[in-house]
Amino acid sequence: MSILSPIVTIIRNQWASVLVWGVMFAIGAQALQLIMLMLRFDAFPNYLITYDWVGNAVRIINSTPSVKDMFPILFEEWWIEIGFMNYDFGNGISEWSLNVIPSRLFILATMGMLLKLFVVLLGQKSCSPKNTAFAYAGAGVGTLLISMTTAAMSWVVCCAAPSWVVGLAMLGLSVSASLALEGLGPSLFFSGFFFLVGALLFLSSRITKYGEDGKRIDALADCIDARTQSSDVGITNNINSNSDSSTLSVRT
Amino acid sequence: MRRVNSRLTALAATIALSVGFANQAYAEKIRIAIGHQSMCTDTYTAGIVIKEMKLLEKHLPKTGKYADAEYDISWSDYSSGGPITNQMMANKLNIGVMGDYPLIVNGAKFQETESLRTLYVAGTGYNLKGSGNAIVVPVDSDIYSIDQLAGKEVSTPVGSAAWGMLLKAMQDNGIASSDYILKNQSPAVGAANIAAGKIDAHSDFCPWSELMEYRGTGRKIYDGSETGIPYLHGVVVREDFSSKYPEVVTAFIKAVYEAGEWIRADPMQAVTLMEGWTGVEKEVLYLYFSKGGHLTLDPTIKDAWIDALAFDHTVLEKEKAIPPLDLNEWITEDFVKAAYSELGKDYEAEKADVVDAEVANKGLPNEIWHSRDGVTTYSDVPSFLTAMAQMTGTGAKLNATYVYDSETGLKLFGKTAFWVKSGESYNAFLRKGEAEEFAARQSGELIDFETAIANFVKEG
Incomplete structure (x- = not known):
């Protein structure tokens, strides 16, 4: 069994739920950014403009x-x-604005889907001694970095060009510190994904292990087998396509 | 026979269709999208004036390959130059007008790409020594010179021309960046904070400083002219657009030229109309666009401008790691020369003509803008103050008064100037320090505008 098997299984069986999580996360993240702007500037938005994104994208391509x-x-x-x-x-x-950018929405949705996978994997039972604190830390840092670097806000003080550091400046970081960080944007963004994906793989690895033949085997099943032998408890290891919290369910 | 007829009909139909398609092919729709700034006075001749006066439509080519062209002109208003560059990058704008620092960013960002470029094709206007940018303090502040900003909070729109001026001014005066607290604030927020006394000083671009002075909330302590670096604005065009439609770019510059001539012909009428178009008070606009005003309208690209832009780039390089910019590749005089040629104007003569306020404004009359009677001029300060005494004595409503700084020749609002009375002569100054020095030299006294006027009130 590959280290990715549990993740693939979750996606296969709960794709709709994962997708909804992603979309909801993207919408929620944008709403949160807007709320933070309103709190920061103590004002409600008073204008909204929609752009012909598809038409503009075609123009850019051409x-x-x-x-x-x-x-x-x-x-x-x-x-x-x-x-x-x-x-x-x-x-x-x-004075200020939140810019909803489809590419950022896509990233946020992807992040939301990864977080859904994280939650589901976290709910998996495992007898691995690996500490989930590492996974929490990885997912936390990853989420923070991705959210931070995908923030697209404008503030006229930064010549109104939407940038992730504009968001930092708006939220209180000094101008010089914000500008100094600007060049690190792509590195921080990819580091965020690295941490988040790393956390997922870490969790996934908790329920897989290598067998004597060098192939990956289901650690949970292996663990359960051991417990079966010792306590003679009936175990079923099956794929539960209906469960929202777990793909590998165990009944004892 | 019927078969022959039907063949002829088919042939005729084919020809008709072909001609139709051919005509359609020539009737090209040319999209001209322009980004301008209605809150930046120095861009008006390539923005709001052309738009409202429909000067571009007047000059667009309508012959030769453009005989059947259909123009789709759109104008987008921005509060700064940065987003104009972004929109040009996405080809939503073909033409942009902005100040020197954003211009530099525009050129550098495009040159950073593999396949896209802009060209700096013309200027709009300038101030030789850098007036337009300024540092303002709350009107009741006890700060009168830039030296006093050490340890204080100073705000500016980071990335703007005013920000560049502030950095240079602080460096020139030996104030290290660690010696003051720099805050990033928009013009509107900076102006509001100055009015409320929430910030020690705010540095901003045209016309914000004068707007604060006119509204009585702020006082200039430093004028951009003290840096000695020209403050200029200009027009950038996407290179793919200029290659495809060079005549359209030339037409645009002809419109810029005509916009300047229209303002010079009757500044009073121009600023009154511009107030309606932009929402900026006409009295503030008059300070820029009238004779002796801060802004010299001039589309030519002078050698000194290229040096100034190169200097601006070094400032940005130090602060923001801006990409490199090849000025020779970016700046072209081809279009502006073509525009002058088509208008029958002498480009080289106008290029060589540089207006320095200190020289050009010597002897210009002081002005009083009566709300009903318009602007009246006074050749000397005593006659100006006498008229002021008479008008204020009758309770006449005055829109604004304009005098000239004895030190730099800059046009000022009479009410914001520092006045020195020495004997029977009166001099106006932008800064208190210079007024005090002058007073000491001349054994005069420093007075305010009201006192100067009161000295001319006749009893009885």
């Missing part, structure tokens, strides 16, 4: 000869802008 250039531009393309317009001066200035 007018950017290099694929290497195209993807970063597409990655930053907005779909919805919601924020606060200050009308004290001139015809109004967008």
